[in-house]
Amino acid sequence: MISNVTNTVTTTRTIRFVLAAFIALSAFAFATQISSAEHEPPVSGIVVGVETDDNGNLTRFAVSDSTGTVTTFTIFDGTEYGLENQAGDRWVSTQGEEPSESARRLRDHRERFAPITVVFENGTAFSVVEREQGKLETNLGYLFAVFAVTWALFFAYVLYMGRKQRVLQHEIARLKGKIG
Amino acid sequence: MLNKVLDLLDPLLILSAALMGVALYLIFIWVPTETNQGAVQRILYFHVPVAWGSMLGIFVVSGSSFMYLWKKTEKWDRLAVASAEVGVIFGGMMLLSGMIWARPVWAVWWTGEAKLTTALILFFIYVAYLMFRAYFPPGAQRQRLAAIIGVIGAVDTPIIYFAANLWSQAHPPLITGPAADAESALGSDLGIVLTASTVAFTFLFIYLVQTRYKIRKSEDDLVELKRAVSTSAMTGAN
CATH class of the missing domain: 1.10.287 (Helix Hairpins)
Structure with a gap:
């Protein structure tokens, strides 16, 4: 024992x-x-421009960061979104699934000055999320x-x-x- | 038989340490950051395994309690107590990690939705079981009644598992197990990390139960020794 x-x-x-x-x-x-x-930092800021085609589908958008630098991003079918409306309801989708909804959501963010974070490579956005939730730190x-x-x-x-x-x-x- | 198995489990310490090292490497270095939630999504690799551990705990409590009621052998009662104590630790971690995840993602620490509420009930079942054992006078009646609580407590487990599907509220849908929705199941990379982490925490759970079981046995041995000392003292006095 x-x-x-x-x-x-x-x-x-x-x-x-x-x-x-x-x-x-x-x-x-x-x-x-x-x-x-820290190797490849995403860009965070407010939406200052949203460009659509004739069908209302998002083609490009621009973000101004805290230093005032404006960056324009192109998108592709695999671009992922995680954006909230004013009530806090989260919309999660991809460009290929809802090509016009992304434009509407980004315009909503532009009007509300709601900041977003964009993960990108060579000017193409891979993910677009709420600033607060995408804030790495x-x-x-x-x-x-x-x-x-x-x-x-x-x-x-x-x-x-x-x-x-x-x-x-x-x-x-x-x-x-x-x-x- | 059970004692022999428990004695053989010592290598579990080494195995669980190695598996935990692998899991931590996969969680923090290997798996890519999820795009929508960012780094906070990595909490999932901790939250799900400890939730699994807390449910495994109540199953062991229930099974051992049933065996105690059937066989009336002390070792099953010890195993139930050991599992309940480790289970309450895992249950507390499940709640804590879930709350910390919910703050940045849901913007609240807690909400009264079904999955969270049933998980909280599981935690309270563990607490009730341990409090009952702590405050009820020792003896066969305490062990029998505690065993009944242990058997009934397991009823909550399937409700927790299916809660996200049954009520479809804020909690993310099931991503593992037989009832997981194929569309919401984890992708291959995430699935590998989650599986590795779950296996590591399962071995840690077993190791902690084993250690607690041995302590419980020492407590019982101490009671026996005290009895032997008082008997020998009485014999000496006569």
Whole structure:
């Protein structure tokens, strides 16, 4: 029985070490993620121009960022949208699925001065989302919060188990000595 | 039999650590950032596995409780308690991670929609089970009544799983399992990461239950020792 208890204490110490390693790895992964995210920054700003064809389908749009720089983006069938109306209802679709709705949504954003974030490559927009939700640094804060809080809980639980086991081990050893 | 299996599970520590390392690599480095939600979508790879762990926990509690009612063997009762304690940790993490995800995506911390409410009920079932065991006087009656609570508690699990389909409210639709909608199922990259993370958390869950089970056994051994000490003291006095 004593050897079983000792074994449990040893494994509890080991799991503490393992959990510490997980947290360190998480921190490393965050650092890597942040550095890779900075490689190709998306453009955020307000919509200043929306261009459509004769059928009312979106062809191009322009965004002015916080420095006043205007960037024009072309779109393609795979361009993804995640935009909200004033009530906060989110519309998620692609250019190919709803070619005219995207123009209507972007005009709505232009009228409301609602900021958007555009992920693009060579002037072609790949995704157009709400500024607040596409804001990488804000999202990383929430992501960090989830991992910090939950791993702290795991760690606290393991500490609790370790302490409990130590008390038990001490008490069992004391009673064993009493019996002789 | 159960004790032998639990003794063999020690390599689980190494295995779960390795799997967790792989899962973290996949979550933060390998998988691309989802375009609509951005980095916050990566919470999914944590939220879904801990939600799975909390549901697995209540199944183990229920199964062990049923076995205890049938066999009246202490080890099943110990396994139920160990699983309930680890399950409440996973359940708390499920709620916390869901709330933190909901804030940037839904702009609220909490809403009274069906999936969230049934998940909260599962958390309360765990808490009720553990509180009952903590405050009810020790003995066979406590174990029997706790086992009944444990068996009944599992009823909530299928309701949680199907809640998103049954009520179609704000919570994202099912992306894994038999009732998942094909259109909303995860793409191949996301699916791989989610599977890896779920496997890693499952092994972590089993390891924590195993450790808690051993502590529970030590507690029982201590009670036996105290009884032996008092008996020998009484014999000595006579």
